[in-house]
Amino acid sequence: MSPRIPLGLEVAAARAAAGLSRLARRGGGTTIPGKLLWKLDPGAIDHLAARLPRGAALISATNGKTTTAAMVAAILGGRYRLAHNSSGANLVSGVASTLLAARGAELGLFEVDEGALPEVVRRVRPRAICLGNLFRDQLDRYGELERVADRWRAAVTAVGPETTLVVNADDPQVGDVGRIAVQAVAFGLDDIRHAQPALQHAADSKWCVACGTPYRYAAAYVGHLGDYRCPSCGHARPPLDVAAREIELDGLEGTRFALVAGGETRRIELRLPGLYNVYNALAASALALTLGATLADVQEGLGRFTAAFGRFERIAIGDRRLLVLLIKNPAGANEAVRTLVAGGAPRVAVIALNDAIADGQDVSWIWDVDFEPLLAGLEHVVATGSRAAELALRFKYGGLDEGAVEVVPGLERALDRGLELTPSQGELVVLPTYTAMLALRKIVAERGFVRQYWERAA
DSSP states (O other), X not given: OOOOOOHHHHXXXXXXHHHHHHHTTSOOSSSHHHHHHHHHOTTHHHHHHHTOTTOEEEEEOSSSHHHHHHHHHHHHTTTSOEEEOTTOOOSHHHHHHHHHHOTTOSEEEEEOOTTTHHHHHHHHOOSEEEEOOOOOOOXXXXXXXXXXXXHHHHHHHHSOTTOEEEEETTSHHHHHHHTTOSEEEEEXXXXXXXXXXXXXXXXXXXXXXXXXXXXEEEEEEETTEEEEEOTTTOOBOOOOSEEEEEEEEETTTEEEEEEEETTEEEEEEESSOSHHHHHHHXXXXXXXXXXXXXXXXXXXXXXXXXXXXXXXXXXXXXXXXXXXXXXXXXXXXXXXXXXXXXXXXXXXXXXXXXXXXXXXXXXXXXXXXXXXXHHTTOSEEEEESTTHHXXXXXXXXXXXXXXXXXXXXXXXXXXXHHHHHSOTTOEEEEEEOHHHHHHHHHHHHHTTSSXXXXXXXX
């Protein structure tokens, strides 16, 4: 057996790899150093995490984990020195890279891929875990929701009573995971005015996790998230410890709501639109409070928060503006459409569909997205990405006139075409899948309109 390399040398080698990656313009060094450290000594991650004097918190969800983590960072950044993977590198290698780069950090704040969560939990031994939601996403990679939920249950069962679980009570699978924790904090929406008249056809967790009977919903907010109860066995949404009430949606400009926690109420002004961002803010609030923030900290931090990269991000391009909103599964895309339509449907949009591993190679999910309300207001759509033709076919079946759809597979050309179609002082809406979003930001950054996402995150 070869002798173990000293941790200091492993860390130095991995940090050097990050520097070389940036020097060679191959990226921001957000994953390569962690991959190298993982190869040299997987246990090094455990040792680095154990050095954080305030411990670590993990955030995982199908939708919203990047935004939620960024919100928590905005709330806690003035209180603690954070090790935060703000670039979105959320696999084990990304967490490791963040630990390597975070000299002098007190608290680890890591968004974590749904599939990677059990391994990260085992190595980091977090003091808090926030579980936001589980939607059908990348079935070729993750499998069905129940499989991910079972892995999450096993991971939570293995942690000790010192770990607090923060869960979205409005999600039946996630809320049920919270029941097995010694310490749990449940959050959710409590404003029936914003409930849908019925579950969307693409809703996922419709059946009781205990007996399989279809749930009855007193309120369904986003997909299957809401106030549910099983008429057969009584399995129901847990009581809310942190809630959003009196929610006001201000089109594309933002949201306002009453944050209720611990018998106190604070009015939150959020510069992000949509109910899904109220959920993100609730998750961030509940986790931040668990980690020592006050309600005043939460109110101030959320009040100055702006969008995470690619998540309802606005970028000035000369005398025009891009509005970039990531879409990657039916639930998230439906909320993007819902929010855009509520704010006044755009006339021009660029929609990008890729099928790389990070996107999910099965793109059949686009047929479960309710694009029709958005298409009804569009005069021109530029379909782009490696699966642009499938998008164009979907829009044709959605009732959009063939003459209004233009297929431009190359993303850079599609962006330029969209900008040509956008009038001066106008806003071009771009809905990309994950790898298309990263490629889009690279194009815009290379043109000097925005910093690279890892530079902004630094």
